[in-house]
Amino acid sequence: MIKRDINRVDANRRTILNPARKQFATKAVEGEYTHRLNFYKDTPKGDITLEQFEQWAIDRLRVLAELEACQFRNKNSVETAAHMKPLLDKYLPLSASTLNSPSIQSERQKDHYSHFILRLAFSSTEDLRRRFARVETSLFRIRFQADDARERQSFVENMGLEWETVGDEEKMALSEELRAAGGGYPKRMEDESWFKVDWEKVPELVEGRRVFLKGGKAYVPGREQLGLVVPEFNSRLEKALEVTSRALPRLDEDDRLTPILNHLSQNFTTPDASYNSSTTSLHGADISARNVDGLSSSFPICMQHLHRSLRRDAHLKHYGRLQYTLFLKGIGLNLEECLVFWRTGFSKITDDQFNKEYRYNVRHAYGDVGGDGNRRGNGYSPFSCQKILMEHPPGPGEAHGCPYRHFSMDNLSALLQQVGVKDQEVLRGVKEDKEKQKFHLACNRVFDYVHKQEIKKVKDDGTWTSNQLETLVHPNEYFKRSYLLKNLDKVPKVEQGDVEMKG
Amino acid sequence: MPHSTAIREDGAMLVDAGNENAHMETTEVTAAPVSEGNGESQESNGLDNDITMADVGVEGANIPQIKDEAKPDLKLEDLFADIDSDEEFPSSTGQDMKVAPSSPPETNFHVGPSSRASDPEVMRSFYQRLFPWRYLFQWLNHSPTPSKDFGHREFAFTLQNDAYLRYQSFPTFETLRKDVLRLMPSRFEIGPVYSTNPRDRKTLRKASAFKPIAKELCFDIDLTDYDDIRTCCDKANICNKCWQFITMAIKVIDVALRDDFGFKHIMWVYSGRRGAHAWVCDKKTRLMDDQKRRAIAGYLEVIKGGAQSDKRVNVKRPLHPHVARSLDTLKSHFQHDILQDQDPWETDEKFDRLIKLLPNQALKDALRKKWSSAPGRASKAKWADIDVLAKTTKGLDGQALLEAKQDIVLEYTYPRLDIEVSKKLNHLLKSPFVVHPGTGRVCVPIDTRNLNAFDPLAVPTVTELLADIDEWTESGEDSKDGKRIQDWEKTSLKPYVEYFRSFVLSLMKDEMGTTTKVKREQDDNGIEF
Numbered sequence A: 001m002i003k004r005d006i007n008r009v010d011a012n013r014r015t016i017l018n019p020a021r022k023q024f025a026t027k028a029v030e031g032e033y034t035h036r037l038n039f040y041k042d043t044p045k046g047d048i049t050l051e052q053f054e055q056w057a058i059d060r061l062r063v064l065a066e067l068e069a070c071q072f073r074n075k076n077s078v079e080t081a082a083h084m085k086p087l088l089d090k091y092l093p094l095s096a097s098t099l100n101s102p103s104i105q106s107e108r109q110k111d112h113y114s115h116f117i118l119r120l121a122f123s124s125t126e127d128l129r130r131r132f133a134r135v136e137t138s139l140f141r142i143r144f145q146a147d148d149a150r151e152r153q154s155f156v157e158n159m160g161l162e163w164e165t166v167g168d169e170e171k172m173a174l175s176e177e178l179r180a181a182g183g184g185y186p187k188r189m190e191d192e193s194w195f196k197v198d199w200e201k202v203p204e205l206v207e208g209r210r211v212f213l214k215g216g217k218a219y220v221p222g223r224e225q226l227g228l229v230v231p232e233f234n235s236r237l238e239k240a241l242e243v244t245s246r247a248l249p250r251l252d253e254d255d256r257l258t259p260i261l262n263h264l265s266q267n268f269t270t271p272d273a274s275y276n277s278s279t280t281s282l283h284g285a286d287i288s289a290r291n292v293d294g295l296s297s298s299f300p301i302c303m304q305h306l307h308r309s310l311r312r313d314a315h316l317k318h319y320g321r322l323q324y325t326l327f328l329k330g331i332g333l334n335l336e337e338c339l340v341f342w343r344t345g346f347s348k349i350t351d352d353q354f355n356k357e358y359r360y361n362v363r364h365a366y367g368d369v370g371g372d373g374n375r376r377g378n379g380y381s382p383f384s385c386q387k388i389l390m391e392h393p394p395g396p397g398e399a400h401g402c403p404y405r406h407f408s409m410d411n412l413s414a415l416l417q418q419v420g421v422k423d424q425e426v427l428r429g430v431k432e433d434k435e436k437q438k439f440h441l442a443c444n445r446v447f448d449y450v451h452k453q454e455i456k457k458v459k460d461d462g463t464w465t466s467n468q469l470e471t472l473v474h475p476n477e478y479f480k481r482s483y484l485l486k487n488l489d490k491v492p493k494v495e496q497g498d499v500e501m502k503g
Numbered sequence B: 001m002p003h004s005t006a007i008r009e010d011g012a013m014l015v016d017a018g019n020e021n022a023h024m025e026t027t028e029v030t031a032a033p034v035s036e037g038n039g040e041s042q043e044s045n046g047l048d049n050d051i052t053m054a055d056v057g058v059e060g061a062n063i064p065q066i067k068d069e070a071k072p073d074l075k076l077e078d079l080f081a082d083i084d085s086d087e088e089f090p091s092s093t094g095q096d097m098k099v100a101p102s103s104p105p106e107t108n109f110h111v112g113p114s115s116r117a118s119d120p121e122v123m124r125s126f127y128q129r130l131f132p133w134r135y136l137f138q139w140l141n142h143s144p145t146p147s148k149d150f151g152h153r154e155f156a157f158t159l160q161n162d163a164y165l166r167y168q169s170f171p172t173f174e175t176l177r178k179d180v181l182r183l184m185p186s187r188f189e190i191g192p193v194y195s196t197n198p199r200d201r202k203t204l205r206k207a208s209a210f211k212p213i214a215k216e217l218c219f220d221i222d223l224t225d226y227d228d229i230r231t232c233c234d235k236a237n238i239c240n241k242c243w244q245f246i247t248m249a250i251k252v253i254d255v256a257l258r259d260d261f262g263f264k265h266i267m268w269v270y271s272g273r274r275g276a277h278a279w280v281c282d283k284k285t286r287l288m289d290d291q292k293r294r295a296i297a298g299y300l301e302v303i304k305g306g307a308q309s310d311k312r313v314n315v316k317r318p319l320h321p322h323v324a325r326s327l328d329t330l331k332s333h334f335q336h337d338i339l340q341d342q343d344p345w346e347t348d349e350k351f352d353r354l355i356k357l358l359p360n361q362a363l364k365d366a367l368r369k370k371w372s373s374a375p376g377r378a379s380k381a382k383w384a385d386i387d388v389l390a391k392t393t394k395g396l397d398g399q400a401l402l403e404a405k406q407d408i409v410l411e412y413t414y415p416r417l418d419i420e421v422s423k424k425l426n427h428l429l430k431s432p433f434v435v436h437p438g439t440g441r442v443c444v445p446i447d448t449r450n451l452n453a454f455d456p457l458a459v460p461t462v463t464e465l466l467a468d469i470d471e472w473t474e475s476g477e478d479s480k481d482g483k484r485i486q487d488w489e490k491t492s493l494k495p496y497v498e499y500f501r502s503f504v505l506s507l508m509k510d511e512m513g514t515t516t517k518v519k520r521e522q523d524d525n526g527i528e529f
């Protein structure tokens, strides 16, 4: 998608981003980046090509999408940092100042610019703004923690935060209180410095009585900086995004940027931007209308249930059709085949009725019709588990949703047995998961059970990495992994765990 | 997808709420919004659960009994959790109330010896002649001219038949007064200021447009939370001995709010029976979100766990300055009010608790032996025994003993807050100056400058007040210096109303000072905004 738009405007032309109308200034001279970390206070002032504009944004988006997936998988900060390291090194490296690397300035420029480009892309709705701020804050936290102590200190001092350093005289006068509030730390007052901030800035420290309070001011020791800097980063970014969103309409004048920005934001609309709907890695798979029955044994139970309901009733209600259509699209069923699938599936109605009532919806989901935005974005993204769990719980007669969540235990158990999961221990586990509302664990438990032998094999062979066997959080991932495991002999190489933009 | 629009619009709220949850609690992504189809987060759940309840009330006076705890599905807790726990009034009260005429004539009601606080005529006279409506209005409005601070404020009425009406709001105090006289609630509560008028919340297209935006920070201290260490009285009863718990609590909390957090406008109010409420009214405080309220609550909370917990005080050493200061304040109370007046470890099963909290097995054994052989030995003597026997106990860790003793002092004296009241912006709390239906006492403000002198048992009851007026009328005088004497001025409610008035005045002064300042700044800045 992006390529087409770029070609239209001559990719090699230098893009001048005018500050009067845009977020960028025309001045070509860029100041040196003295710090590795960036609070993104100043908007970029240099020129970049449209290609850079796009590529840098996509690279950052890969990182952010994966970071959000980590949050979704409930990784702790140490696990997240470890998981993100290779991706960060690849797409958004930031060398320490002490390394004197020749690429330091260009790395920092890319980090700086890509952040601002994504600000443009993600400021349009409140939901996007909140998610963007959250995931950027998380990125900042990882980097802040990885920074070496001296560089971090110098960065903090240059941030221009409204923190008043507690002077020596006051420090000595309050030494007893300050030390007591720090749980006896530090032994020698000279070993620590304190900031004075409004207590509202550090609610967590106040709540845990980890700071001394006086007259509404909290006395924060230097070692609690992270707790101060990170919320500050977050709140500033949220405010800045708010401002950007108000400035956004003016950007519409530029028909070169708008499509890119729209595309970027569409790829961030579900927490699983990490899911790659392209099926190139499923070589040789027969993804066709007539083969859906055969493939359905690799579907997660939510989709199997939709499939069985369709076959039983020759009909599905609206949300069921939507959930299933997008899933089928995600496994690589093309639009024509999908139309065939639904036409034959709805066997009790006439062609005329089908064309009038259903055809359009399927085409719309594929981005074949609809507004510019819809077509450019290839329609909707397949639903993630989160979306299925959270949105539109099924009503009477509706077959969509997540059976682990939306079915009673009896019905769920019956369904599982119908699809061949009869092991009492697995069923008991599912019951416990459901009671604890760990629906995705239940689903993964069933997956592991159904693919027990194959998983053992790839583990023993060492052909799959643990990344490739990570908790499933998307029905299409479920299918893809299931298919690959069941066709180990046919599919030579697997590309997983990497983020790709579709289009 | 043309025909999905309606559903989607309808579902839009759900979608947002779901996401919200997912973002706030990544740990429980799948678990968050289980309250079927209602993914609203805790903070805002008053907003959509009201449908069953509030509607019932708006219609009029004949409201069925809706307090039905047997139906858990309705999430009644969200509505009823807000009711002050002080109030389990006897079921006989208010059951046989007559429905009052809708606009009562000015009554000249006389109080006889048989008059009771729950008598509708008594209550009517009180609301009509004594309740300080104007000051209440100014207190909540922060200015003499009606504003949204008052107009968008939620009031909730508890009617005589126990029905509970939420989301009442009034443009002026006259309209509030009128409705109170019409409905004759046994009491009413004050909730937050909302972004739009609470009465209009149903007509809004987006439910999110109706949200609580400001409320005083409140604290609730109730003597029932002290029942495991209170020996003089139990349940609803109080005396001056156990009131000392409240006195200590007010001292400790008040100084922390002022010195540590820098709050200025703090009003303590007697809850009418066995507790006190605090209202922190500074503008900055009113605008705090729940996270900040939680932070303050956490900062002040020292006693954790129920009476069954092994150890209810777990504080870091060295003691945080707030805890150290509190301990200093509480030490003398401990000697007098606890050891002497409450005598909490008099009997065998009671001193068990004390021994449990001490370190060193040898010391424990020695103490147990000594106390078992001297039944009825006073707590004060027992407390002294600890140090005496410690001296001869081998291998005793002096520091550990000191800390254990400090923890015991805290456990027996540190304020026990009903912390949930403080954590949420949208919590409702009983209004000052309403009458407690059980005791008939007025919920008067407590003058903290003279805290030790406050005697809950001397707080006037509504019947006493009406008698005061009658007495005054007999003496004749009705005006002074050409001004009509207000009815409250003729009664023992006078000092309390005057205190309230001066509190409100100083709050308004500060507030109006800031408003004019802000205005001037805006003028100076021109269009900078």
Ligand SMILES: [Zn+2]
Pocket (backbone or CB within 6 Å): B232, B233, B237, B238, B239, B240, B241, B242, B243
């Ligand atoms: Zn008592």
